[in-house]
Amino acid sequence: MAPCTAPRIPVATYRVQLNKSFPFAAATAAVPYLHRLGITDCYASSFLSAVPGSLHGYDVVDPTALNPELGTEEDFRTFVGTLQAHGMGLILDVVSNHMGIAQSANRWWQDVLENGPSSRYAEVFDIDWAPLKRELEGKVLLPILGDLYGAVLENQEIRLAFDDGRFVVRYYDHELPVAPKPSAMILTHGLDAVIRRTEDEPPDLQELESIVTALRHLPSRTDAAPESVRERYREKEIIRQRLAALVRDSRTVGGLVEANIRRFNGTAGDPASFDLLDALLNEQAYRLAYWRVASEEINYRRFFDINELAAIRMEQETVLAETHRLIVRLVREGAVTGLRIDHVDGLYDPGRYLRRLQAMAAGEAEPRPLFVVVEKILGADESLPADWQCYGTTGYDFLNLVNGLFVNGAHERDMDAVYARFLRHRPSFDDVMYESKQLIMTASMSSEINVLGHRLNLLSERDRRSRDFTLNSLTHAIREIIACFPIYRTYVTDGPEPVSDRDRAYIRLAVARAKRRNPAVSGVVFDFVRSLLLKEWDDRTQEHRREQREFVMKFQQTTSPVTAKGVEDTAFYRYNRLVSLNEVGGDPRRFGVSVADFHARMEERRRFWPWSLSATSTHDTKRGEDVRARIDVLSELPRDWSRLVNRWSRANRRHKRDVEGQPAPDRNEEYLLYQTLIGAWPFGPMEDGEYRSFCGRIEAYMTKAIRESKVHTSWVNPHEPYEAAVRRFVAAVLDRRPDNGFLTTFLPFQARVAQFGLWNSLAQVLLKLTAPGVPDVYQGTELWELSLVDPDNRRPVDVAARAAILDALAERIQAGGDRRSLVRELIQSRQDGRIKLYVTMTGLQYRRARPDIFLQGDYLAAETAGSKAGHLCAYARQRGEARVVVVVPRLVSGLVGEAGTVPVGSPVWGETVVRIPADGRAAHYRNVLTGDTVTSKEEVGRQVLRVADVLSDCPVALLESVGP
Template identity: 60%
Template sequence: MHQTVHPRIPVSTYRIQLNRTFTFRDVAAIVPYLHDLGITDLYCSPYFTAVPGSSHGYDIVDPTRLNADIGTEEDYRVMVDALQRHDMGQLMDVVPNHMGITRQLNRWWQDVLENGPSSPYASFFDIDWDPLKSELQDKVLLPILGDQYGLVLENQELQLVYEDGRFLIRYYDHSLPVAPKPSALILLHRLDSLIRETGPHSPHVMELESIITALRHLPTRQDREPALVAERYREKEIIKRRLATLVESSATVRTFLHENVRIVNGTKGQPRSFDLLDQVLNDQAYRLAYWRVAAEEINYRRFFDINELAAIRMEDPTVFEETHKLLFRLLKEGSVTGLRIDHVDGLYDPADYLNKLQSWAKKELTVASDVTERPLYVVVEKILGVNEQLPANWPVFGTTGYDFLGWLNALFVDRANERAFDALYRRMSRRVESFEELVYRCKQLIMQVSMASELAVLGHQLDRLSERDRRSRDFTLNSLTYAIQEIIACFPVYRTYTTGDTDGILDRDRVFIWQAVAHAKRRNPAVSGLVFNFVRDLLLQSSNHAESDCDERLKFVTRFQQTTSPVTAKSVEDTAFYRYHRFVSLNEVGSSPEQFGIAPSLVHHQWESRQELRSTSLSATSTHDTKRSEDVRARLNVLSEIPKQWKEHVLRWVKINRCHKTHVGGDTIPGCNEEYLLYQTVIGVWPLAPLDEPEYACFVERIQAYMNKAVKEAKEHTSWVSPNAEYEEGIRAFIAKSLDRSIPNEFLDDFLPFQQQVAQYGLYNSLSQTLLKMVAPGVPDVYQGTELWDFSLVDPDNRRPVDFSTRVRCLTEWTRASSADADRLARAQDLFARRQDGRIKLFLSADLLRFRRAHRELFAHGRYVPLAAGGEHADHLFAFARCQGEEMVLAIVPRLITAVVPDAQTPPFGEAVWRDTWLVVPVGQEGVRFRNILTGEVVKTVLRGNKQVLSVGEIFAHYPVACLEKVA
């Protein structure tokens, strides 16, 4: 068995999306390619048993088994063996916050539905068994019906079925258990008639009567004493076997039972015929309901507002142990070498969970002797707000890299043109509100329509607490609920992390709470500040409250913290980002659309700090969750440099396409805001290569599908909950007509030349950000397929199958080529000449990933040194050095390049372009030689004043980016 010494820290990762179309064996087949690319660790999406057909794996229904859609244990071993033969590790995506509960696949959830609070798994899920609505006492609300319960029932959509000694309720693809005790109602129906027909001494009927008696004497689901629970579980299984045997052996009983099932299922048009089925359903540990009521009455915590994903109580040691059995086995045997923790903010106590992981690892894994605090490589999916740092008590190696993405992307946005984009967006959208104000309104919307139940629970918890103190008992339920809602709407980060332990509240969290309450009070001058102060003091664990209320206060604080995160995510990422289109390159997970570009000095500062504190964080540029791929953003960023041209074209396109709009009920479709999003989208994703007719039709469908998702997420004219078919069809038709190339098209005639100009500049941005990611502090993370040009949009667009055969073929050709410096220069020139095919990005990635793998210590521990530039185009360079001992590598890229080469077809090469521009190098003597890893060219430092410099014209003599290695 392969032995891994922990922590194994990746040098680079490659994220792959596993599902039924890309399995363990498919991954095994590309492992040699990934190794040749320079990747050290595979980064896998979740692959424990999920809902069949899941395209992503985050709807896990059984964390104790591998996903059969992806492969068997043997298939998994083939993948792991391939990784270990190539000395590659595996970073696994772990989903600790929630489970899928659809259909009958989650055995823990099914047990809860059958047995209610007496189920041994009742504590696994975050269920409120004593909710505000008394009718839900000891029940779970299941909002799975497509219409009102009574209508669904009387339409015979709910069907009772008998199966192997038990009864089930079928509703389309849902299969729900019928509890044992209520099953007696079904068997009792017409029993007298059966006895009269067969006689009271029929052995089969006597057995049936005995089974009914046994059912009626079972302990109820409210009985939670261990002995009674054990009796219930033992006896109900015996009863099931007895009933199955009886039905199998007696035709009379079998006929009786099936006829009863038919009768219980009722007759259409006869409402009273459904009374018995209604009675059976009312006696279950669940209550079926119309799915639209979920937001107001649901009593189990969900993943965001998704009813099919139920939150689990990972803070319970039993839950932790049961859900991690398979994961820990894979870690212990070395199949998995690191973890990516999904949605860490959903957990009750993230620090506690992460410490449990590390404690287990320290005890069970082969750990390097000098490692004590973090023996297992763990990174967390955490969205950091402005000026927010990871909590210091989290024993992790960093984040999944959205913070890095935000800084890198902003570097290529021209901050000097923010006002021009503000003016154009006001004209296009006719909106004047700030993004901050929009987020506030979106939070209010989400709390009202998607998470009303969570707000109601918080309000009642707070009301109970206020009644226990004479200084707060006069606060009304409405005022308290309103205060909570306003504070959450003003919350500056996703969540805080108060746990009630002896360490108290974190200083960072204290600041965020004060900010949120202060903003809420300013927004509500007509509301007494005392009610806001009351909430603030609770969140800050003020000592003014009675010690006896400690548990209740902590329960409120914890629930509050677990609410702010999904509210923020749904409001910002899934609503505001689809409403605010000033410059959509900035509408990215972990980024702020308000930050229009950034000073290079700030990026240097951030990356210096990253090298010191979080050099093992992932450096991501595209992920499965990003709204646009790295190459789309790189292309769109060009627009920030040319606001005048962009404005002229957009206004022209609006006039040209006005005739394609439709008018319904006073609405013009699409609205100006959606139309502006469409033009940015099409600019960003337009293919580099010409498309034939079938390919073009698919492209247009991709744009239509994206815009349909975008307007639904915006929740202004249509939504997932309440679709507006006319509006959606209007946008679909507008896109089809605007992009119709089968007839003369004035829009395309104007659009395409401009788009091609932007696309050429965008390629330089893409190469620049690729190089920076590979050389900057952090662990470079490559999302599947993006080593070639990739112009994908948000999922499901970015989950399309990857053509690995093309990538393997391209890389194989490169690997076979000579590595002599002269040949490398010729290859680099050829790649640039044919840059449209994407191989230039592939080979840039491979060159740098291989170099990084061969110089691990330099990149792991080498200093980050910002490099200054001078001369005519100094402001259009971004450069830094990585230094360790005598080793030194320089990363130099252009930025905001339209000002350097006004003609997009002119290569940004040589002194004719860069003129008298130079780069200061931290060496002490003249003539120090640096070799370009990408081209093989060698440049030497010269003395300029009292500094050693390199000529930028020489650095970029034949290639648009440079990575220079100091040579003897």
């Protein structure tokens, strides 16, 4: 996007995860530290009202209010004021796709459950009120029960109660409303007998009969006419107040209600006694169901396959306005200076949403173009649509590109062979991905696919050329095309705009692949689907065109969650060749990134998306940045890795247990475990308590990993004996007994890999801070980050400890200390992480002092020459006369040989040089990290810097030009 008026562009962001353990007050206390670190903008998780106890905030229940667990409005204003006092901005994570509905905490959802299609909030949620299953007509399927409905009912787990004038149904932490009209069933049960026992009908019983009459005359919940809705809401509230007063004041009516509640709740062992409650539940706008039926019958769209997150219809203008009312106010007030849009691909029309968002934020009086980035997973060679009104992505594309620099692509075949020999078969990631997406469409999202199939069937029936297509063949075609889709989704609109060349190419590719995988199926069915997706529509009737548009838009909203769940949360846990490549937004088939490719991608980024975020860790990454940096090293050591991983497997074979004819863990899971241990093993010795904690983290991670892979167990169908056997295997492998041969050979190799990984990590930090884009620091990662996937990576961060380290370093520097000596000391004690914090702090502070170079400066690739040229990545950033040169090492194990060797000085680099993209004049450069000055010299008509001088003391260099 090229705005006419630039918004506030962050120079560097720091992600904080707000929750009850880290509320506004804690964030406020952290601001001075973040400022001293060099951060310009705090990037916060959602702080809108969420499900009580939420640790992440993605389950928003009220987008119009701040989360009370984070503090008061005053606490929030103090936080914002502290940021502003330090010249810092605030970027808010916006959850635009869904709302949390757990614990009955969402009053909008509760209103829908009470009032059905006539609810004022019925259009907020994406509910199919006329689903394929006729019994659900006008109802919402609620798959919240832990067992079959009948069993749960007769076990008295579902209980009727009365609360302040209304009846509710309780099931553990769920409290569901009883609709007003059916509640007459409770009030009238046994009423005639009570009246007969009285000679003259008393006023309280007359009032009760009047209330019942009023209930029966309420407009139906299926009547959504505005005047009927207003009447329903007005009258039911009056009735509630009357009933509350009557039950409170009348012993007779109170006794009747109490007795009827007991009758409706049934008697254990008497199945017939539950008929009353069953009949009452059948009259509600929801149907309680066993949670396992969700995948096939659920009729509200979810966030992925999570039942507790209900998708919302952001394409509706009223929904957009109401859900963004508070956000827009905070933006216009200046409290929030930027937005991060969560899972933009889940929206009906992302491009239109972003346009409306910018317009709403700007207001009419004073245009204020807003800094907006989107969480978007880009496929291979995919770019953001050029017309999106945002400033880039949240950085997964950058993360995977930088990570690829430290993977030795020359050893791909060797690593393939190691993996194949260990597994005793050669997996194909293409096949794993295809099978995983098919599994998701069958196991957890079959309802969504079935709905698409029926929509497509209705469309086919309208044309004599397609009416012979069967429902099964059409549904099969949808599954196959989605399974073969090369990206998360396309962005075909529901308006007259033509399909873009980009989307046309992806749709054609998906259909072609689906045809190839189904040679026995007629291609005509696939062609029919393709014609719809390409907007080659039959325009005979306006209604037909509308139905075709709806099919295409729903199809696009379905490919994204299928891909996310199928690839990120299934295939990435099944294909374990080199798991540092199995990252969100990554492609395990891309084994390494050449320096030339990196430069080309950075130049493209500088031209089109210069202010996209540059992330290396996020709350969603599968592994911490320094875990990946270690695992990358294995690509440099295929022979050692092959020899040792097979040796470890033989040594640990005795710890496996047979579970129903299957050794647990299987070889693929075992291969994952060894890589995980290589990456996550902490620096230095661990006390017994620390070691137990580490072992517990690994056991928890492996349980999650094998559930995500869905091979022997899953979240839907946990296989506890298998999981227990895997946990026992992990515990046995990590037992620190003296005769544990595995640890004897594992620990020296792990320490060697970890030392090489250190240099990858430092290089990664400097690349993030200086390459095109806005660097994003995930909370705590300024020290070594050895966390695994969530919830491991969301553990509390000790900000005070980091602040103390930063202050000590700053005091050394301010006291006039020699930076070179300080760097040498930090490298000597590199396991404590201070060297990473130093590089982060120094780079961020330099960047903040000279933002123009990094935000607007050119990107100039630098050539390298000499025997070690392949172990370098170097470039310059330049704006006007100001220039910085960045030099970092890569593939270090082949550079230094011994793990303890620091990749600095002449013995390592020899006569290797960096050729400066310059005008041919000699120039002096100061290394910002060490304070050293180096001078370029002429070599074959070019100015060069000798790498041995540039990296004389520190293995990474940030050089600023200080004159000729």
